[in-house]
Amino acid sequence: MGSETMVPEWASEPCIMGIDEAGRGPVLGPMVYGSLYCPRSYQNTLATLSFADSKTLKEDKREELFESLKTNDSIGWAVDVIDPKELSAKMLKKNKINLNEISHDSAMGLVDRALKMGVLLTEVYIDTVGDPGKYETKLSKKFPSIKFVVAKKADSLYPVVSGASIVAKVTRDRAVREWVLDETADNMHRNFGSGYPGDPTTKSWLEHHKHSIFGFPTLVRFSWGTCSSYFKGGAEVLWESDLDEDGGSNNNGKRQLKLKNMGFTTSKKRSEEIESSGKGRSRFFQARKLEHLSHF
Amino acid sequence: MEKGGEATIDLKRDGIENLSSRVHLLPCCIKHDGPTEVSHYFKPKPTGVVGEDGLPLQQSHFRGRLLEGTTLPLPPNYSGFVLGKKVSSKKSSESSDSWETSATFNDITYWNHDYVPSQNDDFFRAFHWITVAKALHTPVTPEELESSPLTL
Numbered sequence: 386m387g388s389e390t391m392v393p394e395w396a397s398e399p400c401i402m403g404i405d406e407a408g409r410g411p412v413l414g415p416m417v418y419g420s421l422y423c424p425r426s427y428q429n430t431l432a433t434l435s436f437a438d439s440k441t442l443k444e445d446k447r448e449e450l451f452e453s454l455k456t457n458d459s460i461g462w463a464v465d466v467i468d469p470k471e472l473s474a475k476m477l478k479k480n481k482i483n484l485n486e487i488s489h490d491s492a493m494g495l496v497d498r499a500l501k502m503g504v505l506l507t508e509v510y511i512d513t514v515g516d517p518g519k520y521e522t523k524l525s526k527k528f529p530s531i532k533f534v535v536a537k538k539a540d541s542l543y544p545v546v547s548g549a550s551i552v553a554k555v556t557r558d559r560a561v562r563e564w565v566l567d568e569t570a571d572n573m574h575r576n577f578g579s580g581y582p583g584d585p586t587t588k589s590w591l592e593h594h595k596h597s598i599f600g601f602p603t604l605v606r607f608s609w610g611t612c613s614s615y616f617k618g619g620a621e622v623l624w625e626s627d628l629d630e631d632g633g634s635n636n637n638g639k640r641q642l643k644l645k646n647m648g649f650t651t652s653k654k655r656s657e658e659i660e661s662s663g664k665g666r667s668r669f670f671q672a673r674k675l676e677h678l679s680h681f
Numbered sequence: 682m683e684k685g686g687e688a689t690i691d692l693k694r695d696g697i698e699n700l701s702s703r704v705h706l707l708p709c710c711i712k713h714d715g716p717t718e719v720s721h722y723f724k725p726k727p728t729g730v731v732g733e734d735g736l737p738l739q740q741s742h743f744r745g746r747l748l749e750g751t752t753l754p755l756p757p758n759y760s761g762f763v764l765g766k767k768v769s770s771k772k773s774s775e776s777s778d779s780w781e782t783s784a785t786f787n788d789i790t791y792w793n794h795d796y797v798p799s800q801n802d803d804f805f806r807a808f809h810w811i812t813v814a815k816a817l818h819t820p821v822t823p824e825e826l827e828s829s830p831l832t833l
Contacts, residue, residue: 473745479795570721598713599722600744607745620713622744626794673807680688680778 386556387420387463388455392503395424395459399507402499403545404492406512407553409484411580412587412609414561416472418465418491419553421545422499425507427459428545436547440540444558451555454548462549463498464556465491469606476608479626488514493527500528508532510546512539568602577604582611591615688778692762698784702752704761706791706804707743725750725790734800741792750792753804756811761786 402422409416423431436450454460467487475482492511499506509528513520513535521535536542540550561580566573573594578586591611594602597619605612670676705723725741732738736751755761763786767779791804798805 470742470745470747474742474747477744477746567724568722570718596718596722598711598717602722603742603745605745620711622709622711624709624746624794626708669813670810672803673809674803675807675810 386466387498388461389463389498389502393458393461395427396461396502396504398424398426398505400499400504401425401428401508401510401545402496402504402506403539403543403547403549404495404509404511405540405546405550405553406488406491406514407550407557408561408580409488409514410582411606412582412591412611413469413577413580413605414564415469415557416467416487416491417553417557417560418467418488418495419462419549419551419556420464420495420499421454421460421462421548421552422504422506423460423545430459431548432544434544434548436544436551440550440554442551447551447555447558450548450551454551460548461499461504462552463495464552465494466556466560467491470603473603473605473607476606485515489520489523493524496524496528496531506531508534510534510536510539510543512546512550513537564604566602566604568599570596573602582609595619689767689780690764691767691779691781693782694760694785697782700761700763700784700786701788702790704786704789705750706789707748708792708794709743732797732799736798738797739790743792746794748792748794749797750790751798752788752790753808754788755786756808759811761789 400422401424402420404418404420407417407419408414434450434454436454442450454462472484472487475487476484492514496506496509506528507530509524509531511520511524511533517535517537521533524533524535525531534543539546541547561577564575564577566575574590576586577590578584578588580587582588591601591605592615594605595615600607600616600619601612666676703719705719705725723741723743725739728738728740730738732751736753739750739752741748741750762782763784764780765783767781791798791802793802800806
């Protein structure tokens, strides 16, 4: 989403871009990266538009500023909405991708999109995620023609980043407000609160929507530490892919033995465990995890 | 078999619920045995992509993890049965060794965590046994034996 349907006339002039994020901390809902860009020659006017760090503005004011910047011909903008399902899935992959990496990729995606559109970006201002020096090096390596300014609190230092933070924050708030739950169970409601783990409304929503088997609706970021306190009392789930890692062994027999051990039929006879380990079984059956069952 | 009573398995299909396209094999162990609201929470979606082995791929999520799956029809002449222990009418405290059919199915959707299903998956390969078993168990006629080029 963004103002990309038409390439602005000024795209070939040297342009600046600000990038900021909204919804990094919350335990539910999407994380949104927003960008705002304009010709460098417009920079001084931009500073007069009373953009401020979106967190210091009231929601009404943010909405109003977003609407006004959308109709401003000298400004372009874009957002990358990262679904909570995608955040959970990436952070719980076998080879886990951490939130900083996801954030970096999203920001770089926004730069890439503007460049591909034909916007001549010369300077990009970004609120830092992780160490500013390392982040800057990473960005400069990927986009050598652009000067990057990576700073803490960039959203309150640079108007172009303040503008981007409004784009991101308004988009995130709307996304949460209009969220349609995938799950269709009864008694679900959408009174999510802010999504921050400390918010009482969010806490009570989580408490009400936890499920002993499925955990939570997919709006929730399962990879957040907050979630585990709600899972107490729920059914334990053990993943084959986690076991592979612990075992550090690709030996099929060993893996199968472990899998059997974690089963909930705990009163297995020893001989059956050996059978299940694949010992003495033809490789054909071992490789296909097939086991001869004489009684059940 | 175990001591006491005969074990029987009562396989039937008529008038029994067919669970086709609703049987899922997940790459994890859920320490729970019983019913739950699967259709309200587990929502597989076709990705529109057909894997390199010609398998139409699906995606779903469970406990925050991305699952990639595909639905395999059971081979011709095979059926899936969900069995439950027969409740015996006798006041016997001994658990019965008799089973009855609670549902049937004609396909299984199996899921991998993070990787696309392919013919190299253990589960997919398990079906090779059916071909092998057929070859092993098909009676050989004296004529076939004679015409076989193999000699001992």
